[in-house]
Amino acid sequence: MHAYRTHNCGELTHGHVGQAVRLSGWVHRKRDHGNLLFVDLRDHHGITQCVIDTSSPIFKQVEGTRVESVVTLTGKIVARSAETVNPKLPTGQIEMQIAEFRLQSAAETLPIQVNQEGDFPEELRLRYRFLDLRTERMHANIMLRAGVIASIRRRMIEQGFTEFQTPILTSSSPEGARDYLVPSRVHPGKFYALPQAPQQFKQLLMVAGFDRYFQIAPCFRDEDGRADRSPGEFYQLDFEMSFVTQEDVFAAIEPVLAGVFEEFSKGKTVTKPPFERIAYNDAIRWYGSDKPDLRNPIKMEEVTAAFAGSGFKVFAGMIERDPQVKVWAIPAPTGGSRAFCDRMNSWAQDEKQPGLGYIFFRDGEGAGPIAKNLGPDRTADIRNRLGLKDGDAVFFVCGVPGKIAPFAGAARLKIGKELNLSSEGEYKFCWIVDFPMFEMNEDTGKIEFSHNPFSMPQGGLEALEKQDPLTIKAFQYDIVCNGVELSSGAIRNHLPEIMYKAFAIAGYSKDDVESRFGGMLNAFKFGAPPHGGSAPGIDRIVMLLADEPNIRQVVAFPMNQQAQDLLMQAPSTVDAARMKELHIKLDLPPAKKS
Numbered sequence: 001m002h003a004y005r006t007h008n009c010g011e012l013t014h015g016h017v018g019q020a021v022r023l024s025g026w027v028h029r030k031r032d033h034g035n036l037l038f039v040d041l042r043d044h045h046g047i048t049q050c051v052i053d054t055s056s057p058i059f060k061q062v063e064g065t066r067v068e069s070v071v072t073l074t075g076k077i078v079a080r081s082a083e084t085v086n087p088k089l090p091t092g093q094i095e096m097q098i099a100e101f102r103l104q105s106a107a108e109t110l111p112i113q114v115n116q117e118g119d120f121p122e123e124l125r126l127r128y129r130f131l132d133l134r135t136e137r138m139h140a141n142i143m144l145r146a147g148v149i150a151s152i153r154r155r156m157i158e159q160g161f162t163e164f165q166t167p168i169l170t171s172s173s174p175e176g177a178r179d180y181l182v183p184s185r186v187h188p189g190k191f192y193a194l195p196q197a198p199q200q201f202k203q204l205l206m207v208a209g210f211d212r213y214f215q216i217a218p219c220f221r222d223e224d225g226r227a228d229r230s231p232g233e234f235y236q237l238d239f240e241m242s243f244v245t246q247e248d249v250f251a252a253i254e255p256v257l258a259g260v261f262e263e264f265s266k267g268k269t270v271t272k273p274p275f276e277r278i279a280y281n282d283a284i285r286w287y288g289s290d291k292p293d294l295r296n297p298i299k300m301e302e303v304t305a306a307f308a309g310s311g312f313k314v315f316a317g318m319i320e321r322d323p324q325v326k327v328w329a330i331p332a333p334t335g336g337s338r339a340f341c342d343r344m345n346s347w348a349q350d351e352k353q354p355g356l357g358y359i360f361f362r363d364g365e366g367a368g369p370i371a372k373n374l375g376p377d378r379t380a381d382i383r384n385r386l387g388l389k390d391g392d393a394v395f396f397v398c399g400v401p402g403k404i405a406p407f408a409g410a411a412r413l414k415i416g417k418e419l420n421l422s423s424e425g426e427y428k429f430c431w432i433v434d435f436p437m438f439e440m441n442e443d444t445g446k447i448e449f450s451h452n453p454f455s456m457p458q459g460g461l462e463a464l465e466k467q468d469p470l471t472i473k474a475f476q477y478d479i480v481c482n483g484v485e486l487s488s489g490a491i492r493n494h495l496p497e498i499m500y501k502a503f504a505i506a507g508y509s510k511d512d513v514e515s516r517f518g519g520m521l522n523a524f525k526f527g528a529p530p531h532g533g534s535a536p537g538i539d540r541i542v543m544l545l546a547d548e549p550n551i552r553q554v555v556a557f558p559m560n561q562q563a564q565d566l567l568m569q570a571p572s573t574v575d576a577a578r579m580k581e582l583h584i585k586l587d588l589p590p591a592k593k594s
Helices: 059-063 122-127 136-158 199-207 246-264 280-287 313-321 338-350 369-374 376-386 401-418 460-466 496-505 510-524 538-546 576-581
Strands: 020-033 036-043 046-053 070-079 094-105 181-183 191-193 212-221 232-242 276-279 326-332 357-362 365-367 393-399 429-433 438-440 447-449 476-481 484-491 531-534
Touching (some): 036 070, 136 212, 136 232, 246 531, 280 401, 338 401, 357 376
Antiparallel strands (some): 020 070, 036 046, 429 476, 438 447
C-alpha cells in the first residue's frame, strides 16, 4: 500500500465498499457522537467521512488532533445507512472505519477558520492567505481561474494564434499609469521598467512576420487598487493580429470569450456573437458610461428641446445661459408612484446632488411639479418619445454632458435595480467603438491621448492635419460585459509619418518619439503590416464568472489596497550593501508625527 494514499478524498463511492484504503489530508471537522468520533478528511479533491469507536486503541490520538492538522488514515470502506447518506458529497454514500492513524503535521490554533464562512478582516485573511485558500470558496475560485486560463489558451490556439513570451525587463512606456522601476547594477543610474503591457513587443512581433500572437501576460502598474483592479500586477489575454480590420479582430475574439463564458456560466445565458457595437458618444448619451451594463434595459434620451423656453425655469434658465447644457431623461417603467420618485430624489441628495426631478404618469396625464410647470403638451411629448404609460415615471438630469454623465449613469443603474428591471441571469457583451483619439486635460488645457497612443486615427494622416483634434475618432474599442470593461484594443498606427504627427498633437517632439519609441518606430520604417489586437483582463473575467465583487477573491496571492503583500512582507527594506551595489541612495520624506 502506498505510504500516503491509495485514493483521494473525493473519489470513493459505493463501489469501494469492503476495500482497505489509505487517505491523507487535512482534518476538516470533527464531531463527537458519544461512542463514535467522526472525522471529515479533506484534500484538494474533496471530503471523506471517517469514523472511529471509543474502544479503539488509537482513539485518543485521533480525538486529540487539532482541526487542520495533516494526517494519514487507513481503514475499510463501509456503506452508510440510508438515513445517514449525504447526497451533497460525491463520497456521501460511504465512510471509512479508521484502523490506523498517523499524524503528518500538527496544526496550531487557527487565526482564521477554514471549515466555515467567517467574516474575518481582509488584512487577516491576506496575512494568512495559505489558510484562506483552504476554504471552499477560495479553493473553488482559484480552480475556476485555472480552468478559465486553460480554456482560453485552447480556444486561442484553435483560432490560429501562437503563444509567445515577451520581456519582463524593458523600458518605460506611456500607458497611462506609473511604471515599476528596476535599478540596473551594471548600468549605474539607469533603470528597467516592468511592462505595463506588452504593447510594443506584440506589435514588433507583427512586424517580424508572426501573424497571430497571444500570451497570458503579466502586467505591472504602480497605481491604486480598487474592487475591479489589483494594485501592482494583473494578467491579461494579450493578442495581436496582422492584416486585419477592426471587424476581423472582433470576429476572432468573440467566439473565444463567448465560449469561455458559456463553459463556466453555470446556466446563465451568454450573448451570442456578433456582439452589439455601440459608438462611444452613444454609450455616454444612452447609458451615462462607456462601460454600460446592458442587463439593465433603460436607455436615456436627450429631451433638451422640451425644456428650452418652458415654464420649468430651473432647467430653462440653465439651457439659456449655456448652449452646452443638455437635459437627459431616464425612463422608469413601473416606477410611477410618488413614493418611489421621492425615494429616488432622496438618493440623489445622498449622492451630493441637489435632487432628481421627475414626472410620473397616471390617468393619462403627467403628475408632479415638473409636469405642472412644463404643461400638458410638452409632458405628453416626452411621454410619447419614451414610450411610457400609466404607472411609469421619468427622471431628469440637467447640465453639461461631460459632467452629468456619471451621475445620470448611476441613477439609471439605481432605477433599474430598485424596479427589478435588470436581468441577473445573463452575461451581456458589447463593443464600445469610435473612441475620441484625443481629449483636453481640464487642469492643464493641453491635448492628450484619450486612450492608446499607438492607435490608428480614423481618416489617417489627413484627419490629423485637417481636423480639430478633439473631433478625431480612432480605431479604438473596448469590450464590456455586465458593466465591466474587460479590455481595450485598437487597430494600430503602423506608419511612422502618422505616428510623428499624432504624438506631435499630444505635445511630443520628434526627438521625444524617437527616444521613447525608437525600437518600434525604427521597425516600422522597414515594412510593417496593418495590425490590431486587444487584451481582455483575466482577473476580471474570472471575477465575473465567480460572481465575486472584489478582484482579490480570484487572485491566489494578491496585494492589499495599499500595494502590500502581507504574507511575504513586501515591499521591504534592502540592506546598505545591496543599495551601494545598485548605486542608490535614499531620499526619504520626513517621518510622520504620531
